[in-house]
Amino acid sequence: MSLKPKVVEFFEVWPRLRGIAESVITLRKVERAIWNTSFSDVYTLCVAQPEPMADRLYNETKEFLESHVQVMLTRKVLEDTREDQKDNKATSDLLQRYYTTWMEYSQGIKYLHQLYIYLNQQHIKKQKITDTESFYGNLSSDAAEQMEIGELGLDIWRVYMVEFLASELVRHILEGIAVDRASNGTLDWHRVQTINGVIHSFVEVQDYKKTGSLKLYQDLFEAPMLEASGAYYTNEANKLLQRCTVSEYMQEVIKILECESKRAKKFLHVSSLAKLRKQCEEKFINDRLGFIYSECREMVSEERRQDLRNMYIVLKPIPDNLKAELIQTFLEHIKNEGLETVNALKGENIHIAFVENMLKVHQKYQELIAAVFENDSLFLSALDKACASVINRRPSERQPCRSAEYVAKYCDTLLKKSKTCEAEIDQKLTNNITIFKYIEDKDVYQKFYSRLLAKRLIHEQSQSMDAEEGMINRLKQACGYEFTNKLHRMFTDISVSADLNNKFNNHLKDAGIDLGINLSIKVLQAGAWPLGSTQVIPFAVPQEFEKSIKMFEDYYHNLFSGRKLTWLHHMCHGELKLSHLKKSYIVTMQTYQMAVMLLFETCDSLSCREIQNTLQLNDETFQKHMQPMIESKLLNASSENLTGETRIELNMDYTNKRTKFKISSALQKETPQEVEHTINSVDEDRKLFLQAAIVRIMKSRKVLKHNALIQEVLSLPKVSFTPNIAMIKKCVESLIDKQYIERTANSGDEYSYMA
């Protein structure tokens, strides 16, 4: 083929080219040589001398395609020319004919596009470029609208075929889909493929467009399809309602949703799947919520898992606010069960039952939410709300909520020496944090926890220091450093004391002093330890202790300055060796009890009054410590009730098969006063916390309006309690008194920070 432009006569070339074009577009076989000739014919016309004939070629080709499509419409699509017509039961063969024709044409136009590649690329593309550059401003508008041959062919198909047949085609398609629905999706494969092909032709015919390529499909087909489907769904839902229980209805709906989504994939363009799904949900679910919810209460209260699972599946796609009824019912159900399980609790181990019962409820519903509700956050937060409301509920307006106390005591039980294995304790402590997190008054918990920790540390009752530290770290993780600060300080005191004892003993050794007694002293910092009232109980310390006390005090004051030591004798205990009996014994007892025994070194019999006066013990302390001594039978009393006149003497006949034992004491039992004291001290701490917070805020803001200050305090990260406004106001007043802040001169409700 020659590339050189030459003079040609259009009518000499075109009829030949047209004939080949017809063969190409009808998919007839075209010899390679003929194809090549036609290919160069296109070229020759486009570059013809003296004038290129590209526009003329384009117009002639357009006319040819228009008439070709119209002929196909009448001969192949509208008119049934198939010979096997009698064998085909389907009456709507319009679809089949359209589809076959489309398959041929859509393929043929692609080939034709190839044949016209020179026109497409050199003439039309170039024209497009120059269009955008607006270089040739006088180009005819006709020429500007020219399309590549492939696109032109599709557009002609749209105009003469699709738009002409649209309503008929759609009617037949919808019938086809209806048949598939009626036959449970058993429409034969060939038919499905035809319908699918016809539907997709609406998209393909516009595929070349950069924008709005789905518009034809949507206007022509999708909208009526959605409408028809909606009507079908409504009708189906009505039928189901006639014969189904709620439980059955939900099962059916789930099945239908699944079938419809399969059906959509089978027939529709992918862009319609979500829309049809939405339509289906709308008609079967949103429109029928009243019915679906009608047995919600029973399903939840009887925990009918399969029904709940189905209800979840059915409700999942709809907006959250429409699920509220299920969630609220579920929440109430958990709450009721929680209240039931903790309300009836009584007795000494109420704290254990409280935590473990609540944990059971929590675990049960956590498991249920995972199994039935796919760990949906809406349901998890309902569980949280339910648990929090049970745990923080006050038994009545006047009574405080005791959960914080119970949870702290539960920890105490676990951390005390016991035979439970460490792994189990560890697991239980971790679980316990689950319940702890729901407590609103975390500072109340902290008070109880620190008091119980103090007892464990002082009386050396901890199972293991590792477990203690592990628990404090868990609390720190949950509530931050501030929360566990005092607990850490207590811990530090114990380890500092151990160190101090070593140093003290070395000091004694170096000085060659033998106290003749194994001494171990814990020095606690006042303020960090919640020791209840720290009033010193009067006590005349027996001289046997005096040397030890003096040596230690001297040593201590030498080490630290400005400190004073107060001996907490009611917390001290020791071992006393008894040598007055046939065998000798070593007995562990309280310091006061040791002091009583020591009095009998020099006399055989004393009245209670004499003992009390010598030791300067108050009545309460005396009774509390004397009773166990009598019960142990180490001492005999002349009367059962200990009055001033009761005579006490050593029991010289005492025997015990053990040579080492201890006198039990009721000391470590807590009194109701202790509990009350603990609760009251929480208020004081809250005020101090708020004052510190206000100082911090005012220091950074310098000047702040009253309401703004209150807002800032309320928006502080909630650590351990929710402050109330009255308390904040009181704290502001007291900070004004203490001259941390002052009212500004220009306004009564504005404060400024005083440096």
Place this chain on the structure above:
Amino acid sequence: MADDPENSVDKPDDNDAGKPEKMFTLKKWNAVAMWSWDVECDICAICRVQVMDSCLRCQAENKRDVLGRQDCVVVWGECNHSFHHCCMSLWVKQNNRCPLCQQEWSIQRMGK
């Protein structure tokens, strides 16, 4: 009475034959003592917080040393009145007198 299961073997005790035997001998003493600043009034007159606790400013700033103790010691004047050291050092910048007795302020000792 509770028996200690760990130490129940019945065996003769080792008596120091030399000394005259006492009927009761202290073998072991586990004592508990509490330390606090040796002050007449345990509330700081400047910030109205217990001197054993950190002053209000230190609490607000969360100052503390590595052991977790808040690093806020007590200071005594020659007049024997005592305050948080932090509170007093701010106070003397404005008025070099003891807030309680109006004597000229001079430090007698500091807590450690």
